[in-house]
Amino acid sequence: TGARAVRANDGDGEIIMISEEKHLPYSKVLLTYYVSGEVEQNDMYLTTKSEYDGLGIKVFWGNKVTRLDTHNKQLFLDNSINIDYDSLLIASGGSPILPEPLKKGINGVTGLRTIEDAYFLRRAAVNKEKCVISGGGMIGVKLACALKEMGADVQIIIKSPRILSKVADEETSFLIQRHMEANDVKIRTGSNVAETVAENSRLSSVILDSGEVIDCKVYAVCKGVKPNLEFLVNKSGLERGIKVNEKMMTDFYDVYAAGDVASTFDILQRYNTNTAIWPHAVEQAKIAGSNMAGENLVFRGSVSRNSLSIFGLPMITIGITNPDFNKEDWDFSIINDSNSYQKLIYRKGKLAGAILLGNIDRAGILQAEIRKNAIQ
CATH class of the missing domain: 3.50.50.60 (FAD/NAD(P)-binding domain)
Known part of the structure; x- marks a missing residue:
């Protein structure tokens, strides 16, 4: 997504991509669907080799970045190759936390x-x-x-x-x-x-x-998942990702971040955190890539949303779902019947979160209202 955005705004610049994996980019969201047999391997890929060729992207497959030198704008790879950059997008994802x-x-x-x-x-x-x-x-x-x-x-x-x-x-x-x-x-x-x-x-x-x-x-x-930032010299305080501003730029000049490695502003919680959901990652990469090529786009902020189906029973959660209801700012309402369970969470009388189990038809409407309330 980031490379597409760069090329859409810059038809001539050199684009280099480094991937530790040897596969074309694929949807991590679909991994459990592959395990269950609902999709096959080819259904998971997000692009084709021909698109890479068409966009003029040079790819280092199966290579890992071992060090980032932001002062000299240089990347060091595990194959002893060093790469200079003018602008850099870090979209290295996350890895399982193993005890x-x-x-x-x-x-x-x-x-x-x-x-x-x-x-x-x-x-x-x-x-x-x-x-x-x-x-x-x-x-x-x-x-x-x-x-x-x-x-x-x-x-x-x-x-x-x-x-x-x-x-x-x-x-x-x-x-x-x-x-x-x-x-x-x-x-x-x-x-x-x-x-x-x-x-x-x-x-x-x-x-x-x-x-x-x-x-x-x-x-x-x-x-849990930890952001893949091992190539940074100082990783202290990056458990929730590398902090970015509304333009997806980090504290390092001309270095951007998106997806599981990025700590963005949560407009409900009102602080920076990692909201690792696919729609946000795509939007962040598009904004970062566009801005790397000279645009001035702004990320509108994160709102947590989770969705899953449990043996045919759908669940969606949006926003803040477990506040301290002992505090006077918070209240909730519940609708619970034989077919569904719905809990709406309010902060100072305004919708700030929702839990939907069974009937999820209103999820889109509720999410829009939660986002609207958060920015007012």
């Missing part, structure tokens, strides 16, 4: 951020392997559903008392957990995976913090 004891290269321990991860998980599901997922957030729940739909034996292990605790309220978590358990996904709360056990470098089981042993062939860690 230190699990970083052993055991066959069977994985995250879900790449096509290779999805290949492995889909094969395991087809073979009806026993799978343990650590983490009950959006990715963990999506992956559990995908694996189960392909025939795997799935169990989620989470330390918190409920799934989706960061994006949903207690009632939504309860309803979704009940629905997942009715579809034969086991969910264990209040526990954590403390250790993995391998035989000949192949995962055989995990050990919980209680000492209980669970036999499994797959252990998927879905406990």
Whole structure:
């Protein structure tokens, strides 16, 4: 997206792209859909080699940036090549956060951020392997559903008392957990995976913090994502991404950032944070690329939105969903019937968040109202 925006505003400038992966760009959003068999590999690609050729983009496939020298405007690659730049867009994405004891290269321990991860998980599901997922957030729940739909034996292990605790309220978590358990996904709360056990470098089981042993062939860690910024000399304070202004420029002159690595202004929370959702990433990359080529576009700010389908049960959350209702600024209303659950959250009488489960028809209208209220 960023390269397209550059070329749309600059027909002659040299465009160089560096990708640690060896594939054409693909939709990370569709990885769980590939695991579940709903899409195939070719459905995930976002572009073609012919488009690269047509846009005149030179690509270094399978190469990693090891260091960024912003003073001399230079990138250092792992193949000993150095690249000079006039403007730079950092769109290096994120990687799963793996606890230190699990970083052993055991066959069977994985995250879900790449096509290779999805290949492995889909094969395991087809073979009806026993799978343990650590983490009950959006990715963990999506992956559990995908694996189960392909025939795997799935169990989620989470330390918190409920799934989706960061994006949903207690009632939504309860309803979704009940629905997942009715579809034969086991969910264990209040526990954590403390250790993995391998035989000949192949995962055989995990050990919980209680000492209980669970036999499994797959252990998927879905406990958050860290921005890929290892090439920066000073990474302190960048756990939520590299801060950008409304033009997507970082504190380094002529260096822009977009997507999972960018910390943008959340217009509801009123501070910079990483809102890692696909529509924002696309918009940010388009703005950054355009501004790199001389335009003066402005990012309108982030609003959190999450969407998933749990065995046919849709859920969408928008904006602030778990405020401290003991504070006088906050209030809520609930509509709960046999077909759906809806919770609207208000700050000083204005809509600031929404949770929709089952009937999600009004999601677009509510999101527009939430954004409008945030900027007034």
